[in-house]
Amino acid sequence: MSDIKIQIRNLYKSFGSNKVLQGIDLDVHDGQSIAIIGASGTGKSVLLKCILGLIKPDSGSAMVEGIETVGASRQTREDVLRKFGMLFQGGALFDSLPVWENIMFRFRQKNALSIDELRQVATDTLADVLLEERVLDLYPAELSGGMQKRVGLARAIADKPGILFFDEPTSGLDPITSGVINRLIRNAVDRLGATAMTISHDMNSVRQIADQVAMIHDGHIIWQGSVKEMETVDHPVVHQFVHGLPTGPLTKYAESI
């Protein structure tokens, strides 16, 4: 039990009459890269936001390295957040700041490094995501979607966090760029020895990034196993989702709601 980094127990979250999470239980072990899969609107991102403390769950527990984040004080939450790196779905880069300030945002708030040192660390981090120094002074609006994702990844790993979260890292990208992002994410996770949680419904991405997979359906985790097991799973819902079949229980479920 001691190697459990993230432990979710009995997590519930509703928005009005819409019951999104209905008792989620999940363990993520140290160094594990887990992907949470599921159809659109099943609460994957809500689960992630509950762990990050961005959304308060109705009940249940979310512990990171043994520290409860649900209902935690602001100071406790900030201490936990320092262990995290997060890549948002659209990159979520700050429009008003150039690339280097986006990457070094957390460092800049600490006032611990000079501007030259900050730019040097930003340059090194950009190299980790295969971007050249010339983008340092560009603004997010001047970058392509793939470059924005890479800068977002650079910002997530700049502080060398022990836990990384990726929310739909390849959404809106072409297959080639998606492949590059997946490889960069996998490399970053391996290099940092980090624990990673990826929210995705891109199965190629899941296969490249994750060791473990958990599927959310109807507010519950209905299956969890390794990527290898996922390919041969006989659970009808998971099988349909993983193989992208047009007919099956998921189709009937989608039509019923």
Added chain:
Amino acid sequence: MQVLQIPGRATLSMLAEIGRLSLFIGQAIFWLVRPPWYGRQIFRQIIDIGYYSLAVVGLTTMFSGMVIALQSYTGTERFSAEGETSVATVVVLIITRELGPVLAGLMVAGRIGAAMAAEIGTMRVTDQIDALDTLSTRPMQYLIAPRVIAGTICLPFLVLVGDIIGVFGGYVIAVYQLGFSPSIYLSGTMEYLEAFDVIIGLIKAAVFGFIVSIMGCYFGYHSGRGAEGVGRATTNAVVYSAILILVFDFMITGFAFVR
């Protein structure tokens, strides 16, 4: 009983909105006075609000001063022979007490309140506010407090400049169109003007600056999803700012001038 449901629901919804806004204002004030203060953010907002609004406020107050001069001349002509003094007095009192702060407030609401709501609303829908949070930076402190500080500080300065330009507009019309003596007009301007008039105008401006920035931030921060949500936030920020400016103008005027 069903007849009561619609007004009941509307009342509850309105009370909930007032509660949310009150909490937001409380949090904003709390973070205004707590370090760290983000100097670069405050400076950027001061430039945006103060410097870039100068032209709009200046033009508005100048033409208002000109119109008041013309209107008061044609009005006082009917019953008073001392047009030169009364026109100058009317222009300076209306500009400093009323039109300077109100027009500056409304112009800044249209220019800055809308921009704040759109910028913060876009940050909300593109997860930038969540990103700030995950980077251990409090959005209220980093985004909201600098805007409220800058809005509250800048508007009195804008109004002060607007007062001078507005009075100058009246002077131009009085001297060059109506043929008044410059020295009599200027002495008429200074004779009845009291420091109290200007100070109340500046207090109004500070209150309006607070209103405009807090409404822009509030509606942006609670913006709905998508372009429609941001658009609605922007509209609400301007409309509610304008209404509150006029309400508070009435209240402050009643408190300061009616004995």
